[in-house]
Amino acid sequence: MKGKILSYDNNTRNGIISGDDGNRYTFDVVEWKAAVLPKVGASVDFASNGAFAEAIFADSAAASGNSKKIPAALLAFFLGAFGVHKFYLGYKTQGVIMLLVFLFGWLLLGIPSIVISIVAFIEFIIYLIKSDEDFEQTYVVGKRGWF
Incomplete structure (x- = not known):
């Protein structure tokens, strides 16, 4: 499923994803499968398990070009x-x-x-x-x- 990161807290290492289906999913950084930590507004591809997001990948099309x-x-x-x-x-x-x-x-x-x-x-x-x-x-x- 596709979605966008609504929030991410570096201290707790938890966040919320707004899925394209209109639902919100919580996630832990353990499920994050990219080299760069999650950023608010980033597009992601993930699997949902109830209200939790698993196997979260940064959307490569959206991730390119945002380097500092x-x-x-x-x-x-x-x-x-x-x-x-x-x-x-x-x-x-x-x-x-x-x-x-x-x-x-x-x-x-x-x-x-x-x-x-x-x-x-x-x-x-x-x-x-x-x-x-x-x-x-x-x-x-x-x-x-x-x-």
Whole structure:
């Protein structure tokens, strides 16, 4: 059956799917069969067992093209020294660190600012080299803040 995810809670790892049949089904992340965690609004294909959803797969037609990889890479290239790509990926602490190192680095002859710019460029390269799935698993799901 097809449906859409109405809600998903990362803490309880449970959610609700609205099926195309008009019914709502609860699910546990154990039944999730995709590499990326469920997201609200994502289209899914699942089997129903009463009021529960089982064997839930992300709808591949809907899932393609929603990666944060390209925007994050472009932000790392053009505004990476300011940590903008970190803020985009949800890493506030790392973004603030990069921003402050860049801004206050000029007090130390600019050397820290140059170093943080090199870090941003390395992250740009890494983002481009990784596949979409690997990027999502590492930086979105796994919450890996650096490299």
